[in-house]
Amino acid sequence: MKFITKTDLSAWIDAQITNCEVVAPIEHNGHYLYEPIQSSREIDWSFTRPILPVKEYFFNPTEQILTFTKQWGNVTIHETLQEDQRIIIGVRPCDAHGLKVLDAMFLDADPLDPNYKAHRDRTLLVGFACIETLPTCFCTSLGEGPDSTDGLDLLITPINDGFIVEPVTARGEGLAASMGWVDREIEKPAPPEMPIIPFPEQGAWEALFHLPIWEQTAERCLSCRICAYVCPTCRCFDIRDELIAAKDGKQEFERIRVWDSCASEAYRKIAGGHNPRKAKAERLRNRFYCKFDYFPSQYGPLACTGCGRCIELCPVNIDICETLNQLAEVVT
């Protein structure tokens, strides 16, 4: 096994920082966040699950797609795509799984999403296996695990006195080549276990549409949309036009795409006032159906990675596991 000490790994990270942008988990006001760092000292090595998934670096919360200059009625378009390399360190396997889900819809689509693809191509993912889990974690129920390498370029597993380095892709091999690792006989620690959450099979959802569970669960829902924003697979977006402050007689606009969520009341409203998903119970139900029924039938993978963020951050304690348990009971 390839073994690297913390000092050597930090030195390697610092060397990368001189070459390209490096994003890593830091601690901020009691929360962990993925942020660009200037030095490996900023990394909080004891991080658990950052509050936002790495999705935000591929499908940005607000992303400029185009800018327009309008002068004397003529419009000029400037497209904005970034190409410089970037490394994200400390990606949790559930987030890498989330990117695989997003790939199925942004990259396998025709036409594909050029902005998402540009970010995907320029970013290397250095994963961190989870050696302990949070009470809300349930990734094993969704087919992945705390030490899954799926979607990562390189996996790092923390052990007592250092880290085990496992390259996954060719790009990961390239990264590992520049690391100062030594070969050592070590046993990889067994991944932590977590409860298995049952959920209805894809074909079983049709029968669950009219259950009172939706109304009951949604009673306390605030439609605050936090569940969608912290979800590694939620990918709805809105497209907006914003005016940039006028410069020398020119009118400049930017087209931005921003995260949106089906929990929002205005999400489906159309001109003329028709709103096909008015009640919040219907919107909450749609979240479950999208993840476990519609998304798999449209793109293949289930749109949930079991990261547990929506459970932890829901202000009114709506628990996806609790609801899935209830639904599974109805099915059996």
Next chain:
Amino acid sequence: MRPEVPVAAIAHQADKLLSPDWAKVVEITPEAEGIATYWLELEDESLRQRYRFAHGQFNMLYIPGYGEAAISISSDPEKPDRIGHTIRFVGNVTRAVSRLKVADQVGLRGPFGTAWPIEQYKGRDVVLSAGGIGLAPLRPVIYEIYNHREDYGKVVILYGARTPKDLLYVNEFPVWEEKDIELMVTVDRADQDWTGQVGVVPMLFYRARFDTNNTVVFSCGPEIMMRFVVFEGLARRIPPEHIYLSLERNMKCGQGMCGHCQMGPFFICKDGPVYCYEELEPYFHLEDL
């Protein structure tokens, strides 16, 4: 699994995501109060020559600074260099459209979506039932029938609007009728000069005569109207695979990514807007899907 549905091939796909091409307004035809047809020509010469669309597809029209709206194409697919959009001024973008003048620029992405499979129904009777602005996406079908009238059997248009003043394309009614296209018009509320029908569109089925064994029904209008159109169609033993509906939802990207128009396992912008009722049946009765 979804049954195989006849879908027209998309002739032109935007090669850039969310980035529009520019078109000039060449003519504006007022149709009714708050409704006008905007005739657009793509500015790029080669694009204008390549651009093709099928009956019932739509474009995303873009007004810089306001945003985009999904507008169905209401002109003749055989004349794709001059693209007509009949637009009702109801929302933020369409109100900005209402302030456009001839020679102004509009952003255009498209065409998107599925099409009315009209050419597969040559030799059959055709029933077109439309409510309000729902006649606009059916007008390409009327052009097709008008241009090749001998290819189709009996053709009946069942059309309704709120008031006689809201009826679209009234100047073309005599032209259509000359080509033996039967037109039945109803309004919700009559005015003093109205001598026609008063009532809802599905009721017109009771007066229409067509060969129910050999008929296709195309419908576009408010969803509640289409529910009853389907009901009347099925009651006349028209099989679900010969009933087609065009649906509407909030659309942002037009490419099945943004999620807004998701209806069950469909994206209306990509898998629709035109659906075969057979395919839609398991979902159409679910309100608030």
